[in-house]
Amino acid sequence: xxxxxxxxFALVGxxxxxxxxxxxxxxxxxxxxxxxxxxxxxxxxxxYSTREGAAGGDGAAAGGGCACQ
Amino acid sequence: MLAAAAALSAAAxxxxxxxxxxxxxxxxxxxxxxxxxFESVSLRFTRFDQTGTGYQSRAGPKGxxxxxxxxxxxxxxxxxxxxxxxxxxxxxxxxxxxxAASPDSIDVVSSASRQNEAASVDLTTIYEASPVTSxxxxxxxxxxxxxxxxNTSLGVTRSFAEDNTVxxxxxxxxxxxxxxxxxxxxxxxxxARSSTSGSLGVTQILSxxxxxxxxxxxxxxxxxxxxxxxxxxxxxxxxALEVLPEGRVRHALSGRIAQWLPWNGAAHAAYRFYVxxxxxxxxxxxxxxxxxxxxxxxxxxxxxxxxxTGASFFHTRVERDFxxxxxxxxxxxxxxxxxxxxxxxxVPVRFARSxxxxxxxxxxxxxxxxxxxxxxxxxxxLF
Numbered sequence: 001x002x003x004x005x006x007x008x009f010a011l012v013g014x015x016x017x018x019x020x021x022x023x024x025x026x027x028x029x030x031x032x033x034x035x036x037x038x039x040x041x042x043x044x045x046x047x048y049s050t051r052e053g054a055a056g057g058d059g060a061a062a063g064g065g066c067a068c069q
Numbered sequence: 070m071l072a073a074a075a076a077l078s079a080a081a082x083x084x085x086x087x088x089x090x091x092x093x094x095x096x097x098x099x100x101x102x103x104x105x106x107f108e109s110v111s112l113r114f115t116r117f118d119q120t121g122t123g124y125q126s127r128a129g130p131k132g133x134x135x136x137x138x139x140x141x142x143x144x145x146x147x148x149x150x151x152x153x154x155x156x157x158x159x160x161x162x163x164x165x166x167x168x169a170a171s172p173d174s175i176d177v178v179s180s181a182s183r184q185n186e187a188a189s190v191d192l193t194t195i196y197e198a199s200p201v202t203s204x205x206x207x208x209x210x211x212x213x214x215x216x217x218x219x220n221t222s223l224g225v226t227r228s229f230a231e232d233n234t235v236x237x238x239x240x241x242x243x244x245x246x247x248x249x250x251x252x253x254x255x256x257x258x259x260x261a262r263s264s265t266s267g268s269l270g271v272t273q274i275l276s277x278x279x280x281x282x283x284x285x286x287x288x289x290x291x292x293x294x295x296x297x298x299x300x301x302x303x304x305x306x307x308x309a310l311e312v313l314p315e316g317r318v319r320h321a322l323s324g325r326i327a328q329w330l331p332w333n334g335a336a337h338a339a340y341r342f343y344v345x346x347x348x349x350x351x352x353x354x355x356x357x358x359x360x361x362x363x364x365x366x367x368x369x370x371x372x373x374x375x376x377x378t379g380a381s382f383f384h385t386r387v388e389r390d391f392x393x394x395x396x397x398x399x400x401x402x403x404x405x406x407x408x409x410x411x412x413x414x415x416v417p418v419r420f421a422r423s424x425x426x427x428x429x430x431x432x433x434x435x436x437x438x439x440x441x442x443x444x445x446x447x448x449x450x451l452f
Contacts, residue, residue, distance in 0.1 A: 018230050023277040030415065031335040031359035031367055032327050034272065034282050037427075037447060039113040039145045042163070047117070047443065051433070053377050053400045054343035054351035056266070056286035057321030062343075063290050064243030064264025065211055065218045066187075 108149040108157070111425075111449035117141040121439035123398030124385045125299040125311065132302045133385070137398070137439060140168045159193040165213075187213035191220075201228045205239075215248040215297075235272040241265070249297055252310055262292035278329035283322075290317040301396045302386050309387075311395040319345040325355075335359040348381030349400070366414045371431070373407040403437040411445075418450075425449035 026032065035041045041058075049055035049062070056062030095101075119141075122134035129135030145163040152158065165187040191209030198204055203226045211218035224239035243264040249257040270284040294317060300308040323341035330336060339355040353375045361367045379402035380395060387394045411429030418424045431443040 017276070018233050019274045019277050021231065024274070026278045026329040027274065027280055029329070029335065029361075030413075031361065031369075032280065032329060034280070034325060034327065037111075037113075037449075038159075038161075039111055039147055039447060040427075040429075040445065042145065042161075043113065043115050043143065043445065047433075047441075048375075051399055051435075051439070051441070052351070052375060052405065053345075053347070053349040053380065054341075054353065054375070055321070056268075056288055056319055057284050057323035057341045057343065059237065059239065059268050059270055059284060059286070061220075061241045061243055061264050061266035062286060062288040062319045062321060063294075063317070064245055064262060064266075064288075065220055066216075 102151075105150065105152050107452050108151050109147070109449060109451045110149075111145075111147040111447065113143075113145045113445065113447040115141075115143045115145075115443065115445040117143070117441055117443050119439065119441040121398075121435070123437075123439070124302055124396035125398065127300055127308070131306065131308070133396070134398075134438070138169070142166045155197040157195040157197075159195070161191040161193075161209075162189065163191075164188045185214045187211065187216070189218075193222075201232075202226070207241075216245065217247070218243060218245045220244075233274045237270040237272075238268065240267050245292075247293075247297065249293075252300075252308070260293040260297070262290065262294060264288060264290045275326075279326065281324070281326045283324045285323075286319075286321045288317075288319040288321075290319070291315060295395070299395065299397050301384065301391070301394050303389050304386050305389055307389075309389070309391070311397065312391070312393050313395060314347065314382075314393055317345055317347055319343070333361040343377075347400070349377055349379070351375060351377035365416050366412065369409075369411040369413070369429075371407070371409040371411075373405075373409075375405040376403075378402050398437050398439060401437050403435050405433065405435040405439075407431055407433045409443075421450045421452050423451045425451065 030036055045058060045060055046066070050066060117140065119137060119139040121137045122129065123137045124133040124135070126133065126135030126137055143163060143165045145161070148160045150158045167185045167187065169185070189209055189211040191207065193205055193207040195203055195205045205222070205224040207220070207222040207224070209220045220241060220243040222239055222241040224237065226235060226237045228235045245262040246259060249260050251257045266286060266288040268284060268286040270282060272280065272282045274280050292315065294315070295311050295313045299311040301311045302308055321341055321343045323339065325337065325339040327335060327337045336359070337357040341353040343349070343351040343353070353373065355371070355373045357369055357371045359367055359369050380400040382393045382395060383400050384394050385396050409429060409431035411427055413425065413427035415423045415425050425448065427447045429445045433441040433443065
């Protein structure tokens with residue numbers, strides 16, 4: 001948990017650096033997308049949430065909508 | 070001075086007769102996009118083949134464990150369209166065909182329903198209130214053999230510092246109505262479940278080659294949280310329906326970072342910590358490595374590790390007078406691993422901006438006897 005909080009603070013601290021738009025070409029590559037394909041993301045979310053006791057933390061509800069735990 | 074005034078008055082009639090520029094705005098900037106237009110159409114087909122055993126299944130010897138063999142064919146359609154400059158629609162239709170060994174109570178008395186079909190219709194509307202703020206509304210209906218579900222969500226996204234920081238927040242309500250069955254498989258009326266969720270996420274550009282994301286989600290569930298047909302073996306030799314608590318509070322905190330690699334690749338690393346009031350704590354690590362192999366194609370290799378503790382009321386055998394108990398292997402303590410690979414191609418075509426095709430396979434395996442092979446292929450047109 002401490003490591004996670006440190007990472008969180010590092011992330012927020014790094015927010016002070018502004019990268020101009022003309023230097024974001026690498027970030028625009030599909031390989032850098034956080035969720036490259038909405039349908040594949042759903043497929044994975046459903047697969048794991050129906051087979052594991054843990055879910056959530058990805059913007060989606062952790063449960064409901066299916067005959068699963 | 071007089072000479073200048075005379076020259077100006079002489080030039081005035083010439084300006085009035087000017088026919089105007091030879092090029093219009095459309096010639097220079099191109100035709101404005103149509104008011105309603107399709108942005109993309111995507112299709113995905115996935116096949117899940119599962120084998121393994123669990124004490125919640127009736128497809129086995131008395132006292133279990135029973136088979137968890139399962140096959141799912143899933144097709145998904147997504148259409149994204151834009152209306153004007155500010156409104157975007159996303160229509161999503163997933164269809165599942167599930168063939169199971171014998172998980173549901175109807176199969177206890179009849180094998181007529183060994184194949185179940187499930188379908189959803191889900192529409193998201195996104196309104197761009199300003200160049201930095203978007204609002205979204207999402208509604209969906211889900212229908213399957215003995216299950217009806219409605220979900221609705223509200224979301225807001227705001228970007229700061231020239232889009233270097235994007236903050237997202239959302240709330241979701243999912244309401245489920247489903248049939249109850251007795252242990253013998255007879256219909257026993259209806260029941261309901263409510264799941265209310267809130268999430269807050271921040272995406273931050275960290276450098277010209279690095280981006281990070283953190284997310285927190287809280288989900289509160291009430292109602293009948295068991296699916297209605299899972300069983301618990303009894304010490305006396307019989308079985309009973311599982312009984313779960315009527316509420317559940319679930320927290321999940323996750324972080325993800327993506328780093329561009331100088332050899333035309335990318336690496337993603339993600340971690341999630343999960344805890345709930347059923348006694349489950351979980352740590353999940355997800356690693357992905359991308360490598361571009363041509364200007365239009367890339368490969369992805371993935372590894373995921375998940376470790377969870379079991380629910381405090383998980384037992385593979387209980388006394389007849391138990392109050393709360395489950396034998397569901399998904400709520401047990403276990404480690405799970407996933408290995409996967411995918412190849413994706415994006416090529417420009419004559420009738421669209423690009424055509425996307427990808428093919429992938431994953432192997433999921435757990436320490437408590439569950440294995441799943443997943444095969445998936447996706448097609449998309451970006452207009």
